[in-house]
Amino acid sequence: MIGKRIREMAxxxxxxLLVVFxxxxxxxxxxxxxxxxxxxxxxxxxxxxxxxxxxxxxRLSNIDLWRGIRGGLCGDVSIxxxxxxxxxxxxGDEFRAFRNGPMSEYGGxxxxxxxxxxxxxxxxxxxxxxxxxxxxxxxERFNAFERFVHWMTASSFVVLALSGLNMLYGKYFLxxxxxxxxxxxxxxxxxxxxxxxxxxxxxxxxxxxILWVKDNFPTLTDLQWLMVGGGLLTKGVHPPSKRFxxxxxxxxxxxxxxxxxxxxxxxxLLFPFELQMFAGTFKIINGLxxxxxxxxxxxxxxxxxxxxxxxxxxxxxCIIIGHIYIGSLGMEGAFDAVGxxxxxxxxxxxxxNLWVKDMEEKAGSGASTQAAE
Amino acid sequence: MGERWKSxxxxxxxxxxxxxxxxxxxxxxxxSSAQKFSTSSTRL
Numbered sequence: 001m002i003g004k005r006i007r008e009m010a011x012x013x014x015x016x017l018l019v020v021f022x023x024x025x026x027x028x029x030x031x032x033x034x035x036x037x038x039x040x041x042x043x044x045x046x047x048x049x050x051x052x053x054x055x056x057x058x059r060l061s062n063i064d065l066w067r068g069i070r071g072g073l074c075g076d077v078s079i080x081x082x083x084x085x086x087x088x089x090x091x092g093d094e095f096r097a098f099r100n101g102p103m104s105e106y107g108g109x110x111x112x113x114x115x116x117x118x119x120x121x122x123x124x125x126x127x128x129x130x131x132x133x134x135x136x137x138x139x140e141r142f143n144a145f146e147r148f149v150h151w152m153t154a155s156s157f158v159v160l161a162l163s164g165l166n167m168l169y170g171k172y173f174l175x176x177x178x179x180x181x182x183x184x185x186x187x188x189x190x191x192x193x194x195x196x197x198x199x200x201x202x203x204x205x206x207x208x209x210i211l212w213v214k215d216n217f218p219t220l221t222d223l224q225w226l227m228v229g230g231g232l233l234t235k236g237v238h239p240p241s242k243r244f245x246x247x248x249x250x251x252x253x254x255x256x257x258x259x260x261x262x263x264x265x266x267x268x269l270l271f272p273f274e275l276q277m278f279a280g281t282f283k284i285i286n287g288l289x290x291x292x293x294x295x296x297x298x299x300x301x302x303x304x305x306x307x308x309x310x311x312x313x314x315x316x317x318c319i320i321i322g323h324i325y326i327g328s329l330g331m332e333g334a335f336d337a338v339g340x341x342x343x344x345x346x347x348x349x350x351x352x353n354l355w356v357k358d359m360e361e362k363a364g365s366g367a368s369t370q371a372a373e
Numbered sequence: 374m375g376e377r378w379k380s381x382x383x384x385x386x387x388x389x390x391x392x393x394x395x396x397x398x399x400x401x402x403x404x405s406s407a408q409k410f411s412t413s414s415t416r417l
Contacts, residue, residue, distance in 0.1 A: 153384075155381070193392070195399070200387065200392055201388075338380065
């Protein structure tokens with residue numbers, strides 16, 4: 001009896017639940033369990049733009065438009081800041097990833113490798129001495145103006161290199177050492193120093209080219225020099241050389257070419273949106289079968305200039321570290337060439353014998369040399 | 374020391390002088406932020 005009544009009550013409860021459930025699904029205000037078959041087949045109504053005051057039509061959100069903007073689609077602006085036409089500069093992601101990734105990483109390894117090679121070279125070879133000993137007589141290697149140009153370029157390069165390295169690597173360790181505030185001040189000061197002293201560097205590159213290009217064209221003598229490694233690896237070996245040997249010619253052309261390239265990309269960075277060099281350069285390179293992009297936004301131009309500027313600068317810094325080593329610690333008597341300008345005759349004969357011969361012939365026997373003080 | 378480093382100091386001082394002149398000129402000729410983001414000539 002009791003069981004029969006319980007079964008009747010369960011039937012009533014189930015019926016009530018079914019009624020409530022059916023009502024809620026069909027109700028527009030009820031819980032949403034997905035579209036019904038009828039709703040799924042019905043076309044999606046297209047929202048119509050609203051008419052706003054002053055005859056302005058509301059723009060509807062367009063997924064394709066925003067996808068394009070995210071992909072670098074730019075519009076047009078009439079304010080001086082033309083880059084404002086690009087709401088999202090997506091190429092910046094790739095630029096930042098490259099700059100903070102492979103460029104910084106490989107550049108750092110290259111700098112470290114150069115330092116390690118130089119330390120090993122010094123430990124194995126030691127300081128390269130004048131084998132015949134110092135004669136006490138000197139010969140003028142570089143005149144006052146040449147030395148002035150060398151040091152103007154060198155000192156500006158040191159400032160450029162240090163401030164540039166700080167921009168690339170400083171953030172990784174300097175804030176922890178000197179504090180964030182000091183790092184920010186240092187970097188700001190370095191940025192201004194970088195852009196201002198660059199003019200002295202560019203002038204120096206031009207002057208060095210004019211002064212020394214005539215003595216830096218490759219000759220067959222350079223092959224002899226290269227065949228024995230310039231005599232740098234073996235004591236007592238002194239291959240013939242004119243005013244500049246093959247190693248110095250390599251330094252000269254590296255400085256002129258990479259310095260010129262740094263100057264070009266640096267000017268593009270100093271005057272962004274006015275000087276743009278990469279689209280035109282890529283068009284020329286593509287003639288050789290490459291497929292670089294030739295339609296670049298002003299910001300992409302700047303990013304390419306920054307990448308190129310950084311890569312060339314890192315290469316040049318590596319080369320100049322070697323130059324500084326061999327011109328100071330690495331070789332006895334070498335610094336005098338750009339110090340006083342007077343080098344020992346025996347040093348000159350060992351490293352630039354053909355040049356000494358030319359000088360002595362021009363000035364008469366021994367007339368071009370003087371006793372050292 | 375003096376004669377040995379004379380060229381170095383002359384070159385370095387020249388670089389600093391050039392940098393100061395260049396910096397002064399660049400600061401005078403560059404667009405200020407107010408000019409750069411000006412909307413006074415905006416075409417609407």
